[in-house]
Amino acid sequence: MTEESPIGPRDHIVVRELVKRFGQTEVLRGISMTVQRGETAVVIGGSGAGKTTLLRILIGLEKPTSGQVFVDGQDIVPLGELQMNQVRKKFGMVFQYSALLDSLTVMDNVAFPLREHTKMKPKQVQEKVILALEMLGLKADDAKKYPSELSGGMRKRVGLARALMLEPQILIYDEPTSGLDPHTSRMVDDLIEETRERFGVTSVVISHDMTSTFRIAHRAVLLVDGQVVASGTPDELADPVLNERSHAFIVASGIAWDRISRPPPADAAGSRSDEVASVRGG
Ligand SMILES: Nc1ncnc2c1ncn2[C@@H]1O[C@H](COP(=O)(O)OP(=O)(O)OP(=O)(O)O)[C@@H](O)[C@H]1O
Ligand SMILES: [Mg+2]
Incomplete structure (x- = not known):
């Protein structure tokens, strides 16, 4: 499943064939995914699926065993600590x-x-x-x-x-709604969406929360045992014909996905408001 198509200007993060082993255990087993500029991508998966490990590799806290991670077209995997510090400035956690x-x-x-x-x-x-x-x-x-x-x-x-x-150009959220009541979770979902719109950031969200995934994700990836078993819009993941496994995962979560509002489409980056420009101007 090597995805060797060239990296386009809209591709903010491109992960190719990422493998991570701890000793004998292969925790990530060939992950490939793309996050486009200005969109919200949600990585879902059960406990131990490898979500946090993937996140740590994305922000350079951990090196993969093999594979590539392109941020703005630059492979960050071979970078040393000094160059990595520059790349980390692109990320907010x-x-x-x-x-x-x-x-x-x-x-x-x-x-x-x-x-x-x-x-x-x-x-x-x-x-x-x-x-x-x-x-x-x-x-x-x-x-x-x-x-x-x-x-x-x-x-x-x-x-x-x-x-x-x-x-930062990229915001990474680790389980932003875990441990929150449904009302507060909804507020946090709105906040993630508003922040994306207002600051023009690309968002990567690690989540257990299927309701939240439907509300905010333009693209979702389901990890099972260190592999991507489905990726697409949440609606594509819920489709029993397209994606049997993610359909089963979503059904098991018990949410009424047909009744959850969807995020507006992600525009091309670069439409930051004047207000933001003044924050950025500092
Ligand atoms: N530093 C490490 N050394 C050895 N094993 C590790 C290490 N970090 C993670 N693992 C193992 O890798 C697997 C995936 O862990 P990870 O934390 O990425 O899962 P997760 O999807 O974030 O799970 P959760 O939803 O419970 O947070 C687990 O089996 C974990 O024990
Ligand atoms: Mg985790």
Whole structure:
């Protein structure tokens, strides 16, 4: 199943024949997938399927045993640590459970990447943080709060604001809705979609949540035992004739997929609003 077609300008991430072994165990067994610019791709699969391992390879925290990972047409697999640090700047990570530092205020949590990686003046940092918080539906006043004073949904927003600070082109979400109630999950799905539209980012979402997958995914990939057993739109994955295995996986999740709204189509990248330009201008 070698996919040797050339990488087009719209292909943001292209994974080819990715294999990862830990000792004797082959955790990824020849994964190929493409994520286009400006779209949301969701990687679904049961526990132990290899989702987190794939994600760690995408952001360069782990080297594969073999295979290629192209980001903007560049194979990142052979890169050394120094070059990899440059590539990592293209990625923003929204961690499971938000991973905020409890001892720091919202301001200090969100400002952290700017203080660590840029030479921006304190006043500019503050302004940029407040603007991002406001764009994500929080108030300037929330910046003074500590994570323990926030709801789960607010914490997700703060984690997302932090991930956006270095203006990544690609946002990676690790299980963004796990552990959230249905109402908050829906808010997080909307937030992922709004962020994609507003900032023109490409999103890769690792998820167990089939409802969320139908709401946000332009493309979904089902991993089973380290292999892609189906890929396409969620509707294609639900089709019993096209994809027997993913159909069974979706049926087993018990969701009413015909009643879930679908995301609007992903436009070609480069349609960022003026508002975003000002955040980006920093
Ligand atoms: N560093 C490692 N050393 C050895 N085995 C590993 C390592 N990391 C992951 N594995 C194994 O690889 C397999 C896939 O793990 P991975 O964490 O990628 O799954 P996952 O799809 O993210 O699962 P979950 O949904 O439970 O988070 C598991 O069997 C796991 O035990
Ligand atoms: Mg995992």
